[in-house]
Amino acid sequence: MSQIKKHITKKDLVTFLAACLFLIISMFLPSNLTIIITSIFFVAFAYIKPFQSLLFLVPYVSIRPILLEINPGLKLAGDIITFAVFAKLLVSSKLNLKSLLTFKWFEWLFFAFLFFGSIIGLLNDVSIASVIFQLRTFLIMYMLYYILSRTILPASWLERLAWVTLLTSWLVSIHGLVEKLSMRQWLLPDVWKYKTLSATNIVRIYGLPGNPNSLALLLMFGIVAVLFLSYLYKDKSYKVFLNVSLVMFIGIFILTYSRGTFISAAVLGAVFIFLAKDWKLIKRLVIAGIASIILVYYPVNLGVSLFQSFGLQSPERGPTGSIGGRFEETFNEDNLALMTQSGRIFYLKKGFEVFSDYPLTGSGFGTFGGAATLSYGSPIYDNYGIRSDIYGGKNFYSDNQYIQVIAETGVIGVLLFAGFLVGMLLLFWKERHTTFGKFMIALWFSTGFSGFYYNIWELKAYTIFFFIILGSFAAMNKWYPTIHFKDK
Template identity: 35%
Template structure:
């Protein structure tokens, strides 16, 4: 019996995944640089496949670059190679390249405000460019995909990519859990000191349990879509993969991702009124708890009680010694007195409180990009930190307070316009297509996750969301995919 019903280039994506893993393990930067240059050239002539290769690379990016930093520029190579193709292909109709939607103009305004205010604050243009990269590169995915168009074959290829990457991510996650972070992950990740409540979480190939959760969420959506809309995929195996995905999602203990996923699921249910979705979701969750979460936790607890396992736990849990760990302890501590007190002094509540203090001093256009709690300041610091008593290793874990501080009232208006315009644009048409309902649902889930993550700086979220946005925008303008079939 065939594992799936249709080959449809599936082996190409598996081979690509294996090659990236092998080059990562080689730890030879020269090979990675050669591959990066080769894929830039490939993207110039095969832009769609370049974008699809991003879905192969981004889920394992943190993992492979930990072994081979030479792979760090592969995202830019693929995106800009595809972008140059689009520009060249439209050289005779240049107006198409500068035709934007209202939410795009709002996004551009947000980027301009953050950049200008950073320059006024004396931030280095290099640091501003580093932060702009986080916001611009995956917007370019939208720009490219919208202009290239989408076919049913593209969607089939995308699902295959999620199949192979998800299987690899699941295997690595289980190995990480059962080995107590001692197998199938880079040495520096194995040696990372964690608190009791974080030690039990699966960090995965994405190097962060929250980001891993976001990937699993999008993979779940891809498999559920394939099960119901693409006969090339066996529904039974899509169900198996989704049970495994939900199980690993639970073991990330990522409360923010759970909340965002739940918001998105409820919104989609309300808009589509398909009770079968709720039934399937409950079924997947119940099976995942019984077949994945419980067995993995029981086996891990048994291993931790052995002499070797106990030593590994001691090596990882180098602070918060003696602290409790596990599902009940992590979830139960969410609103505990100790957690709230700690949050007020150094955690998320402290970040919000300090953020508004900075905002009061710079209310109009803020302090600019690369000044408060973003990925650039995490590695380079900020001139604000000493003045406001903020530690160097500081990440806001709240997209909204970051935007409030960095771009002020004008930036907040621009970013809110960007978010709300998309919601209005596709929300009023949700009855016309499930694609619009899905876009709105993910957007609503993103609104929630932005409260606890710097979501719009996440590569995996940016890639998946902007590709989805391009599909919805393309359908809105042209009705059908390029092969004449509804998406």
């Protein structure tokens, strides 16, 4: 632990654990009381320990779905921390407008995209509440970038982030094993335990994030954290623990059967290895992958069969299946027919129908397959035969960031959004000679592919990592005038 102790004091560890303990205790308090006391606690925590509170968001956001299922009073904790740290940044800046109001071109294009989509939505009868909800979805994690990019980061900041990510990944991995072996009978809220899942989904681990894709994305960053710490500790510190972690995370990652995240992770790894020419990393990942199949994947599936032989049964069909079968389902005729009737292909067709009617401007935020439409519905759905009864009484996610952008903001929005993405890539490319720069280029391509099958820029389980890492990259490369902003 000597390397960690150089930069992480006992006081730091105690305060971080105290925040975690407070969160656990709050889960069992009345909801109305929880909102009040968590607001007071996390405002104080964020002001006194702003960087620790930002790290605390990693486990909080990762397991937020199960926290809210247990106690809805915890829903504001993340926003409270974010806005409290933002407020401290403003105070610490002493209204240094040069730092606060300096933005890169990709940010200006992002703001223009948000403004444009909002105005068009309001003009097409979307409620103000729905537009604000959509803006919050896009901006809340960007605020983490804004804060970090303008500060002097604590010593060994990325190391701390990696450790928090690794430990969070261990938490969800152990819970995932219990969920899988118990056939969703143990350590889950009753609503989740008896949730009706399709035959293709019941074989997957949903975990504390409550979604197999979100779980897989978290574990992807957990794997990155392991590899980063292994690179950092060249003296072989924690070698056994990190190797065990890598095998465990890859094993649970496979058991999520998340086809989209498998592709995203493959792109991330392939681009980084190609740019860094770190061919040894291929060998390590292959060995860890084989070990995870032998030591995690097959034993867990055998364990499920063993528990079934003891009489343990799930309310649904037993969780069995294989990764090969999961990919075969992608091109199965029945599955393709389902996607055409009410799935991803259906969303694409409807998205282009909307685009054909609003080619230049789109129909505006809060109209098609985004976070706002899940909560507020859409004023245009009836016009396109999009019924909530198709999805069990719920509205749908487009499951494709690009079709949402195309439908909601048209040609103008697509150009603004493309400028936002390309603007980032150009900044990363300038730092391609550094390892961090190579990683950011790889992460950019991985994120780009993710947008084809996730609303990735709305998915907090992903954007919390993306914007924290992006903010760290910007701070280390001194993109902005610095604000002296330290933990007490």
